Amino acid sequence: MTEAEVCATDDSLSRALAGESAAFTALVRKHQRLVYSLALRMLSDRHKAEDLAQDVFLQMHRSLASIESDAHLSFWLRKVTINRAIDRLRREPRYEAVALEESLIPVSDACDDDPLLQRRLRELVGRLPPAPRAVILLRYQEDLDPTEIARTLSMSINTVKSHLKRSLAILREQVGDTAAMGPDGTPSKLDHSSTKHGPVT
Amino acid sequence: MSNNLDDQLRGALRSVDPGEEFEQRVISRIANDSPRSRRSVPAGFRWLSAALVASVVLGVLITHDWQVRREQQGLEARKQLIEACG
Numbered sequence: 001m002t003e004a005e006v007c008a009t010d011d012s013l014s015r016a017l018a019g020e021s022a023a024f025t026a027l028v029r030k031h032q033r034l035v036y037s038l039a040l041r042m043l044s045d046r047h048k049a050e051d052l053a054q055d056v057f058l059q060m061h062r063s064l065a066s067i068e069s070d071a072h073l074s075f076w077l078r079k080v081t082i083n084r085a086i087d088r089l090r091r092e093p094r095y096e097a098v099a100l101e102e103s104l105i106p107v108s109d110a111c112d113d114d115p116l117l118q119r120r121l122r123e124l125v126g127r128l129p130p131a132p133r134a135v136i137l138l139r140y141q142e143d144l145d146p147t148e149i150a151r152t153l154s155m156s157i158n159t160v161k162s163h164l165k166r167s168l169a170i171l172r173e174q175v176g177d178t179a180a181m182g183p184d185g186t187p188s189k190l191d192h193s194s195t196k197h198g199p200v201t
Numbered sequence: 202m203s204n205n206l207d208d209q210l211r212g213a214l215r216s217v218d219p220g221e222e223f224e225q226r227v228i229s230r231i232a233n234d235s236p237r238s239r240r241s242v243p244a245g246f247r248w249l250s251a252a253l254v255a256s257v258v259l260g261v262l263i264t265h266d267w268q269v270r271r272e273q274q275g276l277e278a279r280k281q282l283i284e285a286c287g
Contacts, residue, residue, distance in 0.1 A: 021228070028224045036219035050219060050226075057227045058234060118213035125214065140207070141214040172206055 013073060017064050024064075027073070028057055034074065034142070035081050041137050042085035044126040052088065056081050078142060079152050086130045117175065124174050128167055131155075135163040136171075 012030070015023030035056050040049035059080060060067075067073050125136055131153070138149045146160045153160070 024231075025224055025228060028227050032219050032223055032227075033216045036223070037214075037216040040217055041214060050223070053219060053223070054227050054230050058230055061231050061234070114209065117209055121210055121213040125210075136210070137214060140210040141216065143211075168206065171210070175206075 013064075013067060013070055017067075024061065027060075031074065031077055032057075035077050037141060038078065038081045038137055039085055041122070041125065041141060042082065042130070042133060043088065048088070052081070052084055056084060075152060078138065078144075082134045082138070082153060086134065089130045120175055121171065124171050128170070132163040132167045135160055136167050139164060 012023045012026045016027055032053065036049060036053045039052040039056070040046065043049050043052065056077060060073075060077065063076075067076060125133060128136065134153060135149055135155075138144045138152060139146075144152065146157050146164070149155070150157045150160045155163075
């Protein structure tokens with residue numbers, strides 16, 4: 001959690017509701033990573049993601065009275081962001097997700113991650129159909145369990161599990177070439193053992 | 202060390218910061234979002250409202266016209282009756 005996020009406490013919501021603009025700004029600061037990242041991974045375009053994220057916060061400003069708590073706000077933001085992104089992808093059927101400008105993506109904090117493999121994974125996730133893509137993002141970006149994902153996307157848990165299983169199988173299959181051999185010709189770090197345990201417990 | 206697909210996905214899909222100016226851009230958009238535009242209704246509803254108002258106005262005009270004609274006919278009949286009796 002960043003310093004800005006720490007500053008934005010639950011109390012920001014009630015103060016924002018009372019009309020305090022600084023409190024609303026704190027809420028935006030606290031949740032901007034969540035909203036922008038979901039939008040970016042759904043749309044695979046920085047400008048469209050920023051536009052969508054702004055729309056979501058505008059809607060949040062108008063709907064503040066219906067938000068009950070900070071947890072409810074996070075749930076609401078995820079739901080609205082994903083729904084808006086899916087709507088946008090449906091309105092632009094010819095729009096094909098393309099690889100993000102990788103140079104603009106912050107360098108990973110962890111040293112033991114395989115950047116080439118992660119880049120390939122981002123590309124492949126961006127090519128999944130919107131609904132499975134949303135499920136994968138909520139699972140691996142937001143770390144939600146299938147029940148929470150089902151609630152966020154208004155899907156049954158079985159549908160969520162089915163999307164997860166199928167999407168992971170596709171990713172595993174398509175990433176195979178990348179995984180089999182690392183960039184330096186050595187075997188990659190990708191271990192297929194996760195198949196045995198499945199993506200969810 | 203990350204050594205499975207789950208971990209690699211978590212690493213690949215790590216959250217991204219939108220940039221320092223983002224919150225300012227959001228606040229600017231909210232400031233430009235006037236109460237008038239907030240109350241705006243979809244175009245379909247605007248057309249429906251306009252059609253309803255036009256129907257009511259037309260109905261009032263037709264009723265008024267019909268009442269005026271009826272009064273004139275009554276007056277005419279009264280005049281003819283008076284003339285016939287006289």
